[in-house]
Amino acid sequence: MNDLVKAKTGVSFKQQDLDKMLQSTEYIISKSYLPDLSNMSIFPANVEAVHLGSEVRLFKLERLVQNNKQSVLEGLAAIYTALGKSGYSIFFVLESDGNSTQIQIGVKSKTGTGAGTNAGQLLQATFEGQFSGSCLKRMSNAEINNVFARIEEYQKNDAAGVTAVTAIPSLSVTDREYFMQGMERFIDAAEGQIYQAIILAEVVDEQLLQIIKTGYEQIYTQISPFAKNTFSYSQQESVNFAQVLGSSVTETLGQSVGLTETKGQSVSNGTNESNQVGSSKNQAASISPFGLGINASQSNSSSITKGNSYTETENYSDSKTTTNTNSTANTSTNSISNGTTTGTSEQHTIEFQNKSIQQMLQKIDRNLERLDEVQSFGGWNFAAYFIGKTPIVSHSLGSIYYGLMKGDESSCEASSITTWSNTNKDLILGYLKNLQHPQLCPIFKDKIIEKIPFLTPTTLLSTKEIALTLNLPQHSTSTLSVVETAPFGRSIQLLNQSKESDVDGLELGVLRHLWKEYNQKVILNKKQLTQHTLVCGSTGSGKSNTLYTILNELLQQKIPFLIIEPVKGEYKHVFGNDPNVAVYGTNPKQAKLLQLNPFSFPEDIHVLEHIDRLIEIFNVCWPMYAAMPVILKKSILKAYEVVGWELTESINLRKEKYFPTFKDVANQLKEIIQSSAYSEEVKSNYIGSLETRIMSLTDGLNGKIFNHHELSNTMLFDHNVIVDLSRVASSETKSLIMGILVMKLNEYRISQNLDMNSALKHVTILEEAHHLLKRTNTSQSMESGNLVGKAVEMLSESIAEMRTYGEAFIIVDQSPNALDISAIRNTNTKIILRLPEEQDRHVVGRSVALNDEQLQEISKLPQGVAIVHQSEWLEPILCKINYFEQQNQRYIFNAEIGSISSSQKLRQEIVRCLLCMSQRIQEESLFDIEQMQANLEQIADTLLRLEIADLITQYKSGVKMDAIKDYEKISRLIVRSWELEDKLEPLIQQTTDVVDFDSRLNHLIIESDTLIQMEVKQACFKYLSMLDQRYLKGYQIWIDQIKPNTLEPYNLA
Incomplete structure (x- = not known):
């Protein structure tokens, strides 16, 4: 086509110059020079050394809390935008010793400003705002120096290598749910390698961004006419102006390309001379398109200029005029018209499309779009550097990172993985230890663009793209815990805004949000506590400390409590030494003995009503x-x-x-x-x-x-009491005691006739409540009809009804799923600690309207952190429970010796009493009738107690029994007092004769007092003879033959 145009016009277009210039433009815009970086020489790092103490802050990332994984990139972009707007550069340092990888996030202020403290504070503040609860630990100056000292160690290692990765990152998938470009992918892939990685992003000034944008726009304007050419020619000759156009475009295009690479230079020649002597010190910034680094340079200049100006003007005028006129007129007209017109026209049009220029224009369009984003969010010169023990190691690490960053939108510029070793490696590391990108000498053949002073292995990225390169792990690594958490309420908001919160309530702890504690106190409303509380959590989740905190608040506010503890027995060691707290247990050596009579009830309770309640408790326990x-x-x-x-x-x-x-x-x-x-x-x-x-x-x-000598209701339910059932082996017995205590408390509160809907007066804590309020199968059978389920529900309803008397129950259990649903339904305050089991989380979580993400959060709660909700609250909140400082002092019980007669001594007194009152012995001094009457309450058998009480009353009134006539009654009472009724017949079945039976009785009746032992044995023989006449002969043999030979003489009536 050029030849054709030239043949017609005879003009040369200098097309070769234009093509050459377009190739150079493509070389710069597409960054085609990046693969040649390893062939370029490296300028020595003659830059001002960074001051690590005043300009750099480095933080170790130990815990990352993510509210939502899909918003991590947006959160990082917000952090980097704030840092970039303030003029701070950011960098990551990854250090691996072959076993674990430390993730360190750093920030750097401009050289010479000393603003490292401000930069670090801004990083911490923004990071906490986006990833609240994360642990970003500031490293000391010594630790920072150690990090950069390791770069110098690699400099000294001749075998080491360093690799730079330059690429435009983009998402590999559009759906964030399947995001696969987290930093943990690189860390896991590089596991086992010893390396150091520095991912550096230097902030770019906004004015320089505008210069780059102008350069691209000018290039687009100048080359766009050549994307499509239309040639029209005819037989008429014309002079084409293409030559002039080509020369103009070639010259201006080179200037525009230079504008995109560096700050423009101008040279002018003239005849003007001036005289000036001086010096200047300038700092000029040079910016490359999408990553050719910012260069700081100094220059000194001196010039001497002289000028002269001379003007000479000469004017001369000479004028002479001569006039001569002669006029003659003669007119003649003769017209003949005859004409012929012939015309020929031929025109051709040819259109050419230059695909390479069109592709270049598309790349410029994409770069301009990216520049718009860069100007909106901030721009950064980015490159990642990997330092390994060998070039092979560093290159493999760079390749892993390169593969992680590439995506669908990474093709608008060239990318590269460049590895240096030996001397070049040392020069590169010299830049990196000052947190600057290395500068390389460009190799350009085109004279117009060869004025670019240096290149860097970087590319210009927007803040959104930097968030992808300086990305955080999505999953936990060897040194970093990544926790995905769900948000809860940020403050206690009431459903009824007109109500005021209870400032005098029970302080539980402080508000927590996404792993961070705030100073806002969490206070439980005391009025709502009467609607009962559920505390649940697995072993080690902090239940005990939660209850200790609540109990401490109750003690301070003088609200009495009852703790029923079926396991562990820890409460007595924490609160038992307080003089205002009484401890009762089932082991008389460890605490005061708990004594109950399940069959007693207050005056206002009907006996049949009490029996029905008692039967329901039996149905639950047995x-x-x-x-x-x-x-x-x-x-x-x-x-x-x-x-x-x-x-x-x-x-x-x-x-x-x-x-x-x-x-x-x-x-x-x-x-x-x-x-x-x-x-x-x-x-x-x-x-x-x-x-x-x-x-x-x-x-x-x-x-x-379980006897008549029971503790009063006032002692149990109006004072601070701990009931320790941890020594009871049988779970059925534990459940029974717990049920009896709850029943007695209910009847006592009813009989007190308290005001309805009373304020909080007493708190009962049911530990391991599933012993009493256990979940049952709702199905019925022909045999049982689900008696247990109905009984549990009735018991739970009775607990719920006690709220009106100011009685608050705190139901505590490890597994909410083990509790009857009514126990969960009837508790309006929930304190939920860590629960690993799914059914437990679902049962209790849905009761406070937790969503699916919050339900999963229950299994990840740290020790001492609970989800708390009261019925008047708008939404549940997270609470860090106050730590209760326990006194390291075990509870020691000092038993009062002799305060209560032992069962052995009581039986002896009964026998002596009966013998004296029946005149079988005459020495009345052998027993104290007043003491015996006082100890009647110790007799468990009520009928036996009543009969002996009647006999004592008769004896004191002068009516005495007959030793012979009344001996059947006496022997029966002795046998019953020794609880031998059910033991004698089985024992006699095992004997061969009376002597053998007598010997076995000696082992059964262990008694040091010979008189007592003999009377008990005789009562046993007499009692058997009354049951069956067959035993009468054996009784007679024992009286006649055995008794005289074994008994020392004593006074018989």
Whole structure:
């Protein structure tokens, strides 16, 4: 085409110059020189050394808290925007020793400003604002010096290598849910390598960004006419102006390319001379397009100029005029017209499209779009440097990082991975230890663009792109914990804004948001506490400390409490030494003995009402099926009747109000079962289940706990009390004691006739509440009809109803799923600590309207952090529970020796009492009748206690028993007092003769007093003879043959 144009016009276009210039433009715009960086020489690092102490701040990232992984890049962009706007550069330092990788985030102020402190404070503030709760630990000056000293160690290592990565990053996937470019990918891939990485982003001044943008716009304007050319020619000759146009574009295009690379220079020649002597010191910045570094230079100049000006003007004028006129006119007209017109026209049009120029224009358009983003959010000169023990290591690390950064939008510029070693490596590291990009000498053949002073292995990125290169891990690494957390309420907001918060409530802790504690106190409303509280959390989550904090607040506000602790027994060591706190337990050597009579009740409670409550507790604690609940209830009713109760009117016909015990119920239970019409197999089953359980509560420590000599309701429920059940082995017994205490508390509060909806007066803490309020299967069967579920629900409802009397329950358990749903439903204050089990999280989390993300957060709560919600709060909040400082002093119980007679001594007194009152012995001094009467309350068998009490009353009035006539009654009372009724017949079945039986009785009746032992054995033989006439002969043999030979003479009546 050029030849054709030239043939027609005869003019040369200098097309080769234009093509050459366009190639150079493409070389710069596309950054095609990047792959040649390793061939360029490196300028020595003649730059001012950075002052690490005053200009640099470095932080170690130890914990990263993410509110939402999809917003991490936006959060980083906001941080980097704030730093860039203030003129601070940012950098990452990754250091690996082959086992773990430290992630360090640094910020650098401009050289010579000494603004490192301000830069560090801004980084911390913005980082905390975007990633609240993260742990960004500031490194000391010594630690920072050590980091950069390791760069010098690599300089001294001749085998080491350094690799620079230059690329435009972009997202590899558009869906953030599948984001795969987190820094943990690089750290994991480089695991096992020893290296140091410096990812450096230097801030770019806004004015320089505008210069670069102007350069691109001018280039676009100048080359756009050549993207599409249309040639038209005809047979008419014309002179084309293409030559002039080509020359002009070639010259101005070179100037525009230079503008995009560096600050423009101008040279002018003239004849003017001036005289001036002086010197100047300038700092000129040179900026390259999308990453050719900012260069600071100094220059001194001196010039001498002289000038002369001379002007000469000469004017000369000479004028001469001559006039001569001669005029003659003659006119003649003759016209003939004849014409022919012939025309020929031919024109051709040819259009050419220059694809390479069109592609260049598209790249310029994309760069201009990126420049708009850079101007909006800030611009940075970016490159990543990887330092390894060998060039192979550093190159492989650079390749890993390069692959991580590349995406769909990375093609508008060339990218490179450049590795240096030996001397070049040392020059590069000289720049890096001063946190500056290295400067390289460009190799340009074009004279117009060869004026660019230096190149750097960088590219110009926007803040959004920098957020992708200086990215944070999305998952935990060897030294960094990445925690994704859900936000909770930032303050306690009430549903009814007109109400004021209870400033006099119980202080629980301080508000926490995304792993950071604030000074805002969390105070529980005392009025809402009467609507009961649920505290749940796994082992080690901080439940105990939470309860200690609440109890300490109650002590300070003088609100009494009752703690029922079935396990561990820790409360007595924390609060038991307080003189205002009483401790009761089931081991008399460890604490005051807890003594209860489940069958007693206050004056205002009806006996049948009390029995129904008691039966429900038995249904909760024991497996009951078929007719067992009916039989047990009949036995209890009968036991009340035997001790004098008229059930319909709920009055006791005796002068003193007596209540039955488990011993009395056991006696009635045996009679009812034996007299029933059930088959022997069914009777055996009932005896094995019901009677055995009842009898287990009449002996041993249980017999001491469940007796007539019980603690008053005032002592238990109006003072600070700790009930330690940790020594009870049977879970059924623990549940029973807990249920009895709750029942007695309920009846006591009802009988007090308190005002309705009273303020908080007393708090009861039920530890391990699943022993009492356990979740049950809702299905029913023919045998049981889900008695347990109904009983638990009734018990839970009774707890809920106590709120009206100012009674607050705090239900504590490790597993909410183990609790009956009514226990969760009836608690309006929830304190939820860490729960790893999914069902537990779902059950309790949904009760306070947590969303799915917040539900997952329950399993990640640190120790001592709880989700707290009260019914009047708008939303749940996170609370850091106050730490309760425990006194390191164990609870030591000093038992009062002799305050209560032992069971052995009591049995001895009963035997002596009966012997004296029946005149079988004459020495009345052997027993103290007043002491005996005082100790009657220690007798568990109510019928036995009543009979002996009647005998003492008769004896004191002068009526005495007959030793012979009344001996059947005496022997029966002795056997019952020694609890031998059920042991004699099984024992006699094992013997061969009377002598053998007597020997076995000696082992059964361990007694040092010979008189007491002999009287008890004789009572046993007499009691057997009354049961069955077959034993009468054996009794006679023992009287005649064995007793005289073993008994020393004593005074018989």
